[in-house]
Amino acid sequence: MQPDQRRAAILDAAVEEVAERGFARTTSRHVAARAGVTHGLLHHYFPDHQSLLAAAFEKMALEEIDEVNEILASDLDPLAQLREITEPYGPGGGAEAYRFWFEAWAEAGHSVTMRATSERLSDAWYELVLGVIERGNAAGVFRCEHPGETAWMVIALSDAYALHAQTGGGVPATEMVRVTWRLTERELGIAPGTLARS
Amino acid sequence: MQPDQRRAAILDAAVEEVAERGFARTTSRHVAARAGVTHGLLHHYFPDHQSLLAAAFEKMALEEIDEVNEILASDLDPLAQLREITEPYGPGGGAEAYRFWFEAWAEAGHSVTMRATSERLSDAWYELVLGVIERGNAAGVFRCEHPGETAWMVIALSDAYALHAQTGGGVPATEMVRVTWRLTERELGIAPGTLARS
DNA sequence: CGCGTTATTGACCACATGGCTAATAACACT
DNA sequence: AGTGTTATTAGCCATGTGGTCAATAACGCG
Numbered sequence: 153m154q155p156d157q158r159r160a161a162i163l164d165a166a167v168e169e170v171a172e173r174g175f176a177r178t179t180s181r182h183v184a185a186r187a188g189v190t191h192g193l194l195h196h197y198f199p200d201h202q203s204l205l206a207a208a209f210e211k212m213a214l215e216e217i218d219e220v221n222e223i224l225a226s227d228l229d230p231l232a233q234l235r236e237i238t239e240p241y242g243p244g245g246g247a248e249a250y251r252f253w254f255e256a257w258a259e260a261g262h263s264v265t266m267r268a269t270s271e272r273l274s275d276a277w278y279e280l281v282l283g284v285i286e287r288g289n290a291a292g293v294f295r296c297e298h299p300g301e302t303a304w305m306v307i308a309l310s311d312a313y314a315l316h317a318q319t320g321g322g323v324p325a326t327e328m329v330r331v332t333w334r335l336t337e338r339e340l341g342i343a344p345g346t347l348a349r350s
Numbered sequence: 351m352q353p354d355q356r357r358a359a360i361l362d363a364a365v366e367e368v369a370e371r372g373f374a375r376t377t378s379r380h381v382a383a384r385a386g387v388t389h390g391l392l393h394h395y396f397p398d399h400q401s402l403l404a405a406a407f408e409k410m411a412l413e414e415i416d417e418v419n420e421i422l423a424s425d426l427d428p429l430a431q432l433r434e435i436t437e438p439y440g441p442g443g444g445a446e447a448y449r450f451w452f453e454a455w456a457e458a459g460h461s462v463t464m465r466a467t468s469e470r471l472s473d474a475w476y477e478l479v480l481g482v483i484e485r486g487n488a489a490g491v492f493r494c495e496h497p498g499e500t501a502w503m504v505i506a507l508s509d510a511y512a513l514h515a516q517t518g519g520g521v522p523a524t525e526m527v528r529v530t531w532r533l534t535e536r537e538l539g540i541a542p543g544t545l546a547r548s
Numbered sequence: 549c550g551c552g553t554t555a556t557t558g559a560c561c562a563c564a565t566g567g568c569t570a571a572t573a574a575c576a577c578t
Numbered sequence: 579a580g581t582g583t584t585a586t587t588a589g590c591c592a593t594g595t596g597g598t599c600a601a602t603a604a605c606g607c608g
Contacts, residue, residue: 173460174374175374176374177460179595180595180597181594181596189556189557190556192557192559192597193557194596195596195597196555200596254455254456257452257517259372261452271517271518274514298529301529307510308507308514308526308529311509311514312506312507313506315455316509318458318459319468319472320458320469320472321469321476322473322476323498331496331503335503353584379564379565379566388586390567390569390586390587390588391587394586398567
């Protein structure tokens with residue numbers, strides 16, 4: 153196997169391991185076993201354990217930013233773009249991915265290294281949503297009075313959805329989505345039910 | 351020291367340790383050192399490590415539910431009660447407490463045991479906010495059309511505030527609070543700026 | 549083919565952890 | 579004071595961890 157592929161395979165294994173067990177419980181040997189190598193090899197690709205975890209975190213963040221940028225570069229109109237953005241975090245968005253980000257958020261509270269990456273990702277999301285809203289305003293599709301505040305609201309509700317979908321609670325997912333849509337529509341100044349039509 | 355006090359001291363130490371390092375990195379010896387005892391003693395109060403962590407988790411959850419009930423039982427009018435709730439970080443403590451909860455939520459993704467407690471807490475919060483809104487409606491202080499949805503929104507924004515305050519990002523805390531208030535006021539059908547007056 | 553470089557293995561080390569237990573200190577109660 | 583119970587300590591053990599390194603296999607290239 154090519155070094156690049158091996159490195160990628162190790163990172164993939166690390167991401168899966170983190171999603172399953174969490175950062176703190178992710179051990180070199182488990183990652184190595186999942187990647188089909190011995191743990192001594194990890195040192196050949198990453199100077200130490202911390203670097204491996206940081207690289208795995210960074211990889212996930214970059215992939216997410218890339219996905220987001222793809223939406224941005226697409227020819228979709230602002231309304232459709234906003235739908236795309238809110239959808240990945242919607243029903244069926246992948247509980248495994250959520251688990252990874254919860255781990256990352258919790259880890260950001262203890263590790264200074266990861267907080268930086270976390271902030272970069274956070275900012276990327278904010279800029280993306282804000283851009284979509286402003287372009288929608290310019291195109292006359294939206295009539296949003298507080299683009300910055302609305303952008304934060306959209307992200308906040310998405311994150312909270314992911315959070316509450318995992319930690320459970322009596323509020324069903326469908327209701328969470330309904331609230332998110334209703335509030336977003338009102339903030340954007342578009343007709344109720346517009347977002348639901350997909 | 352009395353056994354009860356010792357047990358409480360150990361649990362306090364465990365909670366602090368979890369908030370600082372996370373569940374997985376919380377070791378018997380560190381907890382013992384923080385509590386001023388030797389690690390052998392922990393075995394005398396808790397059968398094993400997992401029980402200690404579970405007890406610490408349960409303790410935090412019960413304390414938070416108690417605080418919630420205090421607000422409920424207070425003589426404050428619904429508006430004042432809602433102010434308490436929407437205050438930054440809510441009434442359950444500051445950023446430190448939320449670091450603990452992020453850890454707990456992440457842990458709930460891996461451990462089945464903790465998910466139940468997590469859900470109970472989640473439901474308690476929802477019922478609290480919903481109750482305040484409905485009593486406000488009955489008293490004519492609020493004119494909220496979707497109490498259930500609004501209750502979830504209030505909790506969601508509060509959690510997201512804590513989350514983004516920890517993971518950083520370009521959105522300043524003051525703006526997050528402003529959005530939360532504005533949206534809450536609109537959902538409750540009360541005049542803008544009402545919540546800000548404290 | 550031969551040779552230098554890189555990838556990969558397996559074994560080893562020092563260390564921290566959770567669990568356990570015998571010995572001791574503190575205590576409660578008569 | 580005496581005694582049985584509980585609280586507390588110190589130390590041991592098996593295990594798993596991250597890090598390191600020499601030996602070897604695979605590879606690229608002249």
